[in-house]
Amino acid sequence: xxxxxxxxxxxxxxxxxxxxxxxxxxxxxGDDAALFQDGSALTVDAMVEGIHFTQDADPxxxxxxxxxVNASDLAxxxxxPMWGLLTLSLPNPLDQDWVKAFAGGLLNAxxxxxxxxVGGDTTRSPGPIHASLSMGGQVxxxxxxxxxxxPGEEVWVTGNLGDAAAAFKHxxxxxxxxxxxxxxxPPLLLGPALSEAGLATAAMDLSDGLARDLSRLCAASxxxxxxxxxxxxxxxxxxxxxxxxxxxxxxFGEDYxxxxxxxxTRHEDVLALGGQLGLQLTQxxxxxxxxxARLAGxxxxxxxxxxxxxx
Amino acid sequence: xxxxxxxxxxxxxxxxxxxxxxxxxxxxxGDDAALFQDGSALTVDAMVEGIHFTQDADPxxxxxxxxxVNASDLAxxxxxPMWGLLTLSLPNPLDQDWVKAFAGGLLNAxxxxxxxxVGGDTTRSPGPIHASLSMGGQVxxxxxxxxxxxPGEEVWVTGNLGDAAAAFKHxxxxxxxxxxxxxxxPPLLLGPALSEAGLATAAMDLSDGLARDLSRLCAASxxxxxxxxxxxxxxxxxxxxxxxxxxxxxxFGEDYxxxxxxxxTRHEDVLALGGQLGLQLTQxxxxxxxxxARLAGxxxxxxxxxxxxxx
Numbered sequence: 001x002x003x004x005x006x007x008x009x010x011x012x013x014x015x016x017x018x019x020x021x022x023x024x025x026x027x028x029x030g031d032d033a034a035l036f037q038d039g040s041a042l043t044v045d046a047m048v049e050g051i052h053f054t055q056d057a058d059p060x061x062x063x064x065x066x067x068x069v070n071a072s073d074l075a076x077x078x079x080x081p082m083w084g085l086l087t088l089s090l091p092n093p094l095d096q097d098w099v100k101a102f103a104g105g106l107l108n109a110x111x112x113x114x115x116x117x118v119g120g121d122t123t124r125s126p127g128p129i130h131a132s133l134s135m136g137g138q139v140x141x142x143x144x145x146x147x148x149x150x151p152g153e154e155v156w157v158t159g160n161l162g163d164a165a166a167a168f169k170h171x172x173x174x175x176x177x178x179x180x181x182x183x184x185x186p187p188l189l190l191g192p193a194l195s196e197a198g199l200a201t202a203a204m205d206l207s208d209g210l211a212r213d214l215s216r217l218c219a220a221s222x223x224x225x226x227x228x229x230x231x232x233x234x235x236x237x238x239x240x241x242x243x244x245x246x247x248x249x250x251x252f253g254e255d256y257x258x259x260x261x262x263x264x265t266r267h268e269d270v271l272a273l274g275g276q277l278g279l280q281l282t283q284x285x286x287x288x289x290x291x292x293a294r295l296a297g298x299x300x301x302x303x304x305x306x307x308x309x310x311x
Numbered sequence: 312x313x314x315x316x317x318x319x320x321x322x323x324x325x326x327x328x329x330x331x332x333x334x335x336x337x338x339x340x341g342d343d344a345a346l347f348q349d350g351s352a353l354t355v356d357a358m359v360e361g362i363h364f365t366q367d368a369d370p371x372x373x374x375x376x377x378x379x380v381n382a383s384d385l386a387x388x389x390x391x392p393m394w395g396l397l398t399l400s401l402p403n404p405l406d407q408d409w410v411k412a413f414a415g416g417l418l419n420a421x422x423x424x425x426x427x428x429v430g431g432d433t434t435r436s437p438g439p440i441h442a443s444l445s446m447g448g449q450v451x452x453x454x455x456x457x458x459x460x461x462p463g464e465e466v467w468v469t470g471n472l473g474d475a476a477a478a479f480k481h482x483x484x485x486x487x488x489x490x491x492x493x494x495x496x497p498p499l500l501l502g503p504a505l506s507e508a509g510l511a512t513a514a515m516d517l518s519d520g521l522a523r524d525l526s527r528l529c530a531a532s533x534x535x536x537x538x539x540x541x542x543x544x545x546x547x548x549x550x551x552x553x554x555x556x557x558x559x560x561x562x563f564g565e566d567y568x569x570x571x572x573x574x575x576t577r578h579e580d581v582l583a584l585g586g587q588l589g590l591q592l593t594q595x596x597x598x599x600x601x602x603x604a605r606l607a608g609x610x611x612x613x614x615x616x617x618x619x620x621x622x
Contacts, residue, residue: 006401006403006404006405006435007433009405009407009410010399010401010405010410010433011431011433013410013411013414014397014399014414014417014418014428014431014433015428016414017418017427017428019422019427021427022393022427024393025394025427025429028427028428028429028430029428029429029430029431033430034394034396034429034430042394042396042429042430042447043396043430044396044397044398044430044431044432044445045398045432046398046400046432046434046443048400048434048435048436048437048441049437050437050438051434051435051436051437052434082333082335083336083345083353085345085353085354085355085445086325086355087355087356087357087398087443088321088325089357089359089362089441090317090321092317093317094317094320094321096320096324099320099321099324100324103324103325103327106325107325107328111330116328116330116332116333116336116339117325117326117328117339117340118336118339118340118345118353119339119340119344119345119353119354119355120322120325120340120355121355121356121357121443122318122321122322122325123357123359123362123363124317124359124362125359125362125438125439125441126359126360126361126362126438126439127361127436127437127438127439127441128436128437128438130359130400130436130438130441132357132398132432132443134355134396134445136353
């Protein structure tokens with residue numbers, strides 16, 4: 001979700017629902033996934049040719065990424081993925097090789113995360129390829145939401161930030177960065193582990209860039225956050241090849257890393273959990289009273305997206 | 312699902328999965344909805360501009376029909392709808408009036424069936440409007456599937472057949488038939504009631520026409536069926552205005568009526584249940600040993616779809 005006024009209008013129109021939540025619903029629209037009282041988590045994400053991937057994109061990557069971005073949303077609530085429902089709309093004439101490679105990427109990714117494709121709908125498309133996956137999972141501990149943080153906590157991220165942005169902007173970026181953009185590998189085990197251990201107070205996945213996503217977490221948690229730009233984790237290619245990595249790290253998105261907050265007193269426990277899971281965890285700042293999401297000593301650079309360039 | 316060779320290829324490629332079903336899955340792809348051991352039912356259906364609706368279609372009808380066709384799939388398994396997840400892809404510039412009317416139709420239809428929109432994803436579309444809804448529900452009794460019938464049972468349908476086909480073919484068809492095509496009203500209470508009462512042995516919703524759909528039920532149940540064409544329920548407009556109503560009644564689809572089988576001994580119970588729910592139920596034939604789905608005394612007329620005309 002970007003701060004596209006058109007997109008905001010659509011979301012507001014569809015969620016302007018005066019009906020009371022039913023007893024079984026813990027969180028409806030607005031978080032990374034819908035959460036039910038029984039621990040079920042549900043999400044949906046679409047990938048559209050010409051918007052989210054180009055005509056010459058590797059269809060295996062498209063299938064794998066569709067599973068990854070949905071699982072990333074589930075993991076941000078602490079859920080382990082279980083099932084997927086696919087909608088696939090394809091132009092005439094059918095490109096069977098595309099379908100085979102896409103299916104291979106999707107099914108393999110689902111298999112690796114121990115999730116099953118349980119159904120779907122396939123239609124013709126008079127326009128671009130359109131693939132949408134709904135995914136459901138189960139939270140083991142208390143579900144993580146964007147709204148549980150409070151002032152005085154630590155702000156953490158997994159992995160490096162800005163690799164996908166760098167690959168989008170620089171076609172000569174190395175394969176590891178290209179992979180971050182075209183076939184991301186979100187840290188799916190961390191959200192469930194944080195939830196089970198009761199370590200995180202709030203969490204969300206980084207899909208629209210730290211500046212936008214942290215602002216949403218702050219708004220949902222009714223607190224502010226101050227980030228130290230020098231602490232933002234950066235791949236060596238990005239730091240060596242881009243004079244100013246910051247716009248890549250905070251302004252683009254598609255990182256599919258986990259952003260979360262945790263009490264200061266649990267700092268060592270968080271690091272230990274990262275060690276157990278083989279994940280790089282970086283404390284990038286702290287939550288404060290009000291003031292939204294801020295960078296220490298400077299303004300956020302302008303955000304940019306592939307949406308505004310393609311759509 | 313039509314017997315489009317392209318569509319069959321896509322479905323086979325995506326379901327050619329050698330992984331064993333997990334313990335929680337009762338029925339995966341192939342039935343009207345996926346069924347879990349805990350009674351959950353899941354389905355997804357998309358509507359694409361230029362394929363399932365025209366550019367000048369009433370957006371309120373598009374939203375309402377999207378909810379109806381998904382709920383029809385759930386009801387055919389005996390499930391009552393609970394939640395929906397929406398993917399909506401819209402071209403630039405955004406038509407706010409279209410969005411408002413679509414949302415009104417969708418949310419009102421969900422409200423009437425006591426279901427809640429719990430999340431979604433909205434994207435830009437470089438092509439047509441694309442709307443996909445995943446819907447989940449709960450089965451109260453034993454879930455209904457396509458595979459539970461056996462020879463010697465009665466074959467039943469709800470409502471009239473062919474109204475949507477007539478409206479598609481004849482622009483002068485009266486409003487009630489236009490409504491059947493553009494804003495269908497599936498008998499959502501019957502499936503759950505049949506399931507709870509243990510009255511039906513197999514069921515599915517009629518989306519692709521009786522000829523194709525009954526063939527699928529027969530194949531899944533490993534039996535045949537003989538249908539009496541004179542018994543097929545028909546609206547008065549169709550019988551008065553079309554010299555041969557049969558191709559409309561069996562060959563087009565979009566009826567969104569319920570097709571089910573029940574033991575002969577429960578004939579009166581079935582009629583009584585229809586009476587309680589205010590539904591027209593017609594016994595149109597019987598199941599037999601093998602031979603697929605047949606019409607008594609004649610061949611099935613050729614099937615036709617709006618897909619082959621538009622896509």
